[in-house]
Amino acid sequence: MSIESVKAHFRQWNREQDVMEFDTSSATVDLAAETIGVIPARIAKTLSFRGEGEKALLIVAAGDAKIDNKKFRHCFGFKARMLTPEEVLEQTGHAIGGVCPFGLKNELDVYLDVSMKRFDTLFPACGSTNSAIELTNEEIYRYSYAKEWVDVCKGWEDSEQEKKVG
Numbered sequence: 001m002s003i004e005s006v007k008a009h010f011r012q013w014n015r016e017q018d019v020m021e022f023d024t025s026s027a028t029v030d031l032a033a034e035t036i037g038v039i040p041a042r043i044a045k046t047l048s049f050r051g052e053g054e055k056a057l058l059i060v061a062a063g064d065a066k067i068d069n070k071k072f073r074h075c076f077g078f079k080a081r082m083l084t085p086e087e088v089l090e091q092t093g094h095a096i097g098g099v100c101p102f103g104l105k106n107e108l109d110v111y112l113d114v115s116m117k118r119f120d121t122l123f124p125a126c127g128s129t130n131s132a133i134e135l136t137n138e139e140i141y142r143y144s145y146a147k148e149w150v151d152v153c154k155g156w157e158d159s160e161q162e163k164k165v166g
Helices: 002-011 029-036 069-076 085-092 114-118 137-144 158-165
Strands: 043-050 056-062 109-113 121-124 148-150
Touching (some): 043 085, 056 085, 056 137, 109 114, 109 137, 114 137, 121 137
Parallel strands (some): 056 109, 109 148
Antiparallel strands (some): 043 056
16 A cells, blocks of 8 residues: 555654544545645645656646646756556556655656745645645655755746736
């Protein structure tokens, strides 16, 4: 079970007991936000893309952010192509709805999108469709072995821009 691999991953920092398991589904950003009681933007979603060669790459972003294809291509040098649910499971060991950058089946490159930096803590999934953990950005970076922070999303700045214009 992939939640077990995530708990095992967090054990090295003595954080496995911080993994929350719910009676209700947290498989989507909206369901997770409702279950946890936070705004959807504070759900840290993990998106899986075809990397170079056979290896996938993961981008963790705020729940209200969407991939900006132009920014993605500029950052990585190739077109953003998401993995199929079967490929996600094969690459990460986690099924859709529980994908996270922790306890991965394969060693994958993980990047964190700057859309998350506006929050003190966020809630990434923990390998199942009814789990999460509350982490700071620094903890997400450390525990996911992220390579770097990137700016490859859009949509999340809209409300910030409207405030400045208005």
